[in-house]
Amino acid sequence: MSHRYQIEIRGRATERLLRPVTDDFVIDITPAGNTRLTGEIHDPSHLHGLLAHFTSMTAEVVSLQRLDDDPTDAAGPPATDPH
Numbered sequence: 001m002s003h004r005y006q007i008e009i010r011g012r013a014t015e016r017l018l019r020p021v022t023d024d025f026v027i028d029i030t031p032a033g034n035t036r037l038t039g040e041i042h043d044p045s046h047l048h049g050l051l052a053h054f055t056s057m058t059a060e061v062v063s064l065q066r067l068d069d070d071p072t073d074a075a076g077p078p079a080t081d082p083h
Contacts, residue, residue: 002042008063009035009054017057021050034062 007025009017013035018027025039041047054061 002040004067005041006065007037010060010062
C-alpha cells in the first residue's frame with residue numbers, strides 16, 4: 001500500500017539529484033530555501049531506495065514526513081458498547 005510523503009532536502013537540489021524523482025513527486029522550494037518533494041511512496045523498499053539515492057549524492061535530508069497519517073488510527077477504531 002502506498003502512502004504520501006513529504007521529503008525536505010537542505011538547499012536547492014540539482015537537476016542531477018532530482019532526475020530519478022521528477023515523474024513521481026511535486027517539487028518546490030520552501031521559504032527557507034530547501035527543496036521539498038511531495039508524492040507517493042509505494043513501499044518500504046521504495047523509501048529506502050530514495051534515501052539511499054539522496055545519501056549517495058551527499059544530499060542532506062532534513063525532514064521526512066508521512067502525510068496521510070491519522071493519529072486517531074493508531075489505536076484502531078473506537079470501542080463500542082454492545083448494550
